[in-house]
Amino acid sequence: MCQLFALNSNAPTEVTFAFTGFSARGGATGEHADGFGLAFHDGAACRHFVDDGRASDAALACFLRQHAIRARTVLAHIRKATQGSVQLSNCHPFVREWQGRHWSFCHNGDLKDFHPRMNGSHLPVGDTDSERAFCFMLQELRRRFRRRVAPGWQVLAPVVAELAADISRHGVFNFVLSDGQAMYAHGATRLHAVQRKHPFATAHLVDRDLALDLGAANGPHDRMVLVATEPLTRNEPWAPFAEGELRVFVDGEQVWQAAPKRLPVRVESARGAPAIASVLAA
Template sequence: MCELLAMSANVPTDICFSFSGLLQRGGRTGPHKDGWGITFYERNGCRTFKDPQPSFNSPIAHLVQDYPIQSCAVVSHIRQANRSKVALENTHPFTRELWGRNWTYAHNGQLKGYRQFKTGTFRPVGQTDSEYAFCWLLHQLSVKYPRTPSHWAAIFRYIAQLADQLRQKGVFNMLLSDGRFVMAYCSNNLCWITCRAPFGKATLLDQDVEIDFQQQTTPDDVVTVIATQPLTTNETWNKIAPGEFALFHFGERLVLG
């Protein structure tokens, strides 16, 4: 299985610490050696770095790790290939435009019957079940909401219903973001942690690295990190129940009524 990582924050924040922990699982402390990628949202756009090489020794990954890009929403993925070849086009995360916004998606799991998905104008570039599922999901959204919607709670409830359908075809852990919202849907493994004042120290599970967040933040900062498995040893992470989702808006978790 692959591993996922995302961040939602109320102020532009770098994800270097958490990303450093994820990188080690890409071929050093974990088997996810078949590529990695990360997307940062900045103002009205986003930029993505991808490499089909193992993340733990990828020069591009270390460039990103050492280059503290500030963002309010980040989606990242390290891959353990199953059906499709190791190639750039099969490397997550994937991004498509819908309603004038860039939507970024990453998936952990395996799905059956995915080539039967009707994707409309959202055509897959690679061969992964993940990208097919993403294109199908966006197609379903565009059919139900042909114009830019205004009721975002309804949108994400509908996305959760679509994710329920995909989960019936296998394991479907998903991260999805438009730069404002970050959604995490759990099939079996996803957890999250929200950090706010008073900030303390954290130690990575996969690397002997400690950080004092109090030196890196202000009292008003709110930062949520989502991951397949906890990345730190001394913090309490919240697990998302199978079949449930968590939605974050600039660091804060939203409860949809």
């Protein structure tokens, strides 16, 4: 199965250190060698790199380890194909525009018999369950929020939680989603998070014999959250998500959280109104 990594920060931050450890799993310390990708959100726009090679040694991955691109939100993914062949169109992150912002999405997991009705507003380019789930979520958000002005994460978060719970009925659905304003992370089976802020420690990678003095790399007011399938460093307090938990991060802080107390019950919502909040513990 794939692995994902994401960062959300209150200041433009580089991820070359974390990506050095993460990308080793794409063919060196891990078997996720069927493609990789990164999305760097810079305001409403996103800079997007995908490749169907091995993240551990592909030329593009080497370039991205050596040339820092600073961004407030970064999503990264290394792929081990479960559904869909090894090809560019199946590499995460997937990117789409909705309401004048780029949205990006990475998935770890496997959805069975997931063939929702698609109205054509966002359609998959490749043939993975992951891209289908992303397009379906954007389609449903678009359907519920037809107004031109984009709703904020406060309005979107309960709907994303509802959609995540719905789609999770089809299998394992760990994902990270962002529009550059907020980062939504959903844990199903394997997802971990850690926050870094002053005073910063020295971080040691799990996958490489490499350490970084975070105090030298960051200022006293910098603050960031890292999310990953498995912890990337071995001396930081990574904590797992609960099953079915959705967390929202803005400016390097968790601002919203919901985990189902019991299996969510699908309620048809009025347009724009989150329907499942009553069965979620916010």
